Amino acid sequence: MDENSLLNQAFLADHRLGKCDLISGVFQDKQGTPLILPAVVECRQRLLSCHAKNRYLDPEGMAGFNAAAAKLVFGAELIDVFCAQLVTLQAPGGTGALRLAFDFYASSLHGKRLWIGTPGWSNHQQIAVAAGMNTVSFSQGLDVNEWLGELEMAQPYDAVLLQAGAQNPTGVMLEPEEWHKIAELCRRKQLLPILDNASQGIGQGVDKDAEGIRIMAQRCPELIVASSFSKNFTLYNERVGAVSVKTSVPIFAVQAKEELRTIIRTNYSSPASFGAEIVAGILNDPVLYQAWLSDLAKVRKTLADRRTSIQRLLCRKSSSGSTPRYGLFLQLDISPQVVIDLQQKDGIYLLSNGRLSLAALWQQDVEEIAATIQKRRFSNELTSLCDGQ
Numbered sequence: 599m600d601e602n603s604l605l606n607q608a609f610l611a612d613h614r615l616g617k618c619d620l621i622s623g624v625f626q627d628k629q630g631t632p633l634i635l636p637a638v639v640e641c642r643q644r645l646l647s648c649h650a651k652n653r654y655l656d657p658e659g660m661a662g663f664n665a666a667a668a669k670l671v672f673g674a675e676l677i678d679v680f681c682a683q684l685v686t687l688q689a690p691g692g693t694g695a696l697r698l699a700f701d702f703y704a705s706s707l708h709g710k711r712l713w714i715g716t717p718g719w720s721n722h723q724q725i726a727v728a729a730g731m732n733t734v735s736f737s738q739g740l741d742v743n744e745w746l747g748e749l750e751m752a753q754p755y756d757a758v759l760l761q762a763g764a765q766n767p768t769g770v771m772l773e774p775e776e777w778h779k780i781a782e783l784c785r786r787k788q789l790l791p792i793l794d795n796a797s798q799g800i801g802q803g804v805d806k807d808a809e810g811i812r813i814m815a816q817r818c819p820e821l822i823v824a825s826s827f828s829k830n831f832t833l834y835n836e837r838v839g840a841v842s843v844k845t846s847v848p849i850f851a852v853q854a855k856e857e858l859r860t861i862i863r864t865n866y867s868s869p870a871s872f873g874a875e876i877v878a879g880i881l882n883d884p885v886l887y888q889a890w891l892s893d894l895a896k897v898r899k900t901l902a903d904r905r906t907s908i909q910r911l912l913c914r915k916s917s918s919g920s921t922p923r924y925g926l927f928l929q930l931d932i933s934p935q936v937v938i939d940l941q942q943k944d945g946i947y948l949l950s951n952g953r954l955s956l957a958a959l960w961q962q963d964v965e966e967i968a969a970t971i972q973k974r975r976f977s978n979e980l981t982s983l984c985d986g987q
């Protein structure tokens with residue numbers, strides 16, 4: 599099991615009052631009740647007042663959802679350019695979309711090796727291995743030229759997993775010129791980019807967060823995008839996602855769709871509908887769409903304010919210096935031992951790489967949490983000094 603799941607279990611089993619869950623990127627109040635975006639609440643109410651349509655969906659999901667999801671990811675202009683080369687199918691969340699992407703790639707003649715950037719999301723590795731792929735890590739540091747150097751070792755037809763938008767855990771967002779360099783390398787070395795679009799709209803905005811995907815789609819003959827609608831629609835347990843495949847020629851798109859339909863049919867037959875109806879209801883209604891965009895703008899502002907407050911209180915820059923950071927997570931420059939102390943002594947739960955969820959960090963708690971982190975960090979440094987380390 600990955601670290602996220604183990605920590606969630608440990609958090610649930612912890613009976614201390616005042617324990618604090620900074621593990622996952624879920625917006626919640628102090629009692630741990632998830633917060634739902636107002637546009638989503640509105641659309642949900644409308645759907646609940648209609649008759650339930652309890653029938654199976656097609657394996658590829660709802661047509662209205664798939665078209666709207668593709669437009670959100672690629673933008674209307676590119677959809678026009680690539681319409682015959684692009685297929686988008688509904689998936690059970692971003693995880694389901696990634697698994698479909700990996701199964702699809704693994705079912706191809708060449709698809710066996712996947713390059714995964716670190717630091718990253720711990721589940722990437724597990725999903726890839728479960729899909730029967732060999733994985734290779736590359737260090738996804740601040741200098742893109744460095745990791746491009748590592749990717750020079752990749753062989754033709756290897757796949758490279760990249761995070762679109764704000765990266766988990768670092769919050770880094772790549773610049774357009776960096777995406778152009780990556781696209782150039784993938785093209786030259788005949789690598790297949792697989793883009794994880796986990797929180798479109800939560801970094802810098804729906805179009806800005808998709809910029810890398812759109813650059814790659816224009817420059818690379820083939821690519822796959824796995825999109826999640828869990829965080830940007832606060833629909834976590836409704837499991838809404840989509841997998842998109844852009845192929846070099848239209849006939850391959852037809853084949854890709856057939857292959858994906860078969861993978862879906864033999865795994866879970868067809869997806870669930872309610873969450874996808876909400877997403878489609880918002881994306882296809884101009885008024886709700888505008889409401890959703892302004893909900894997301896507020897989310898971004900809240901996250902940025904929390905990031906600034908805790909960083910100021912911790913009186914240190916993150917390990918990353920002054921590169922701007924966005925999105926749900928803040929990676930603290932603290933040792934795994936400090937993370938263990940915070941969990942065991944204070945009931946504050948975060949990942950061992952120092953990742954803290956800003957979505958779960960309640961503004962009123964910022965001061966207290968920052969003070970506790972400082973205290974643990976200080977006493978750890980003192981211990982190390984005394985031990986002569």
Ligand code: PLP
Binds near residue numbers: 794
């Ligand atoms: N990719 C990344 C980077 C994530 O952080 C997550 C979820 O936290 C996912 C994919 C999976 O998304 P979902 O929760 O929709 O399965």
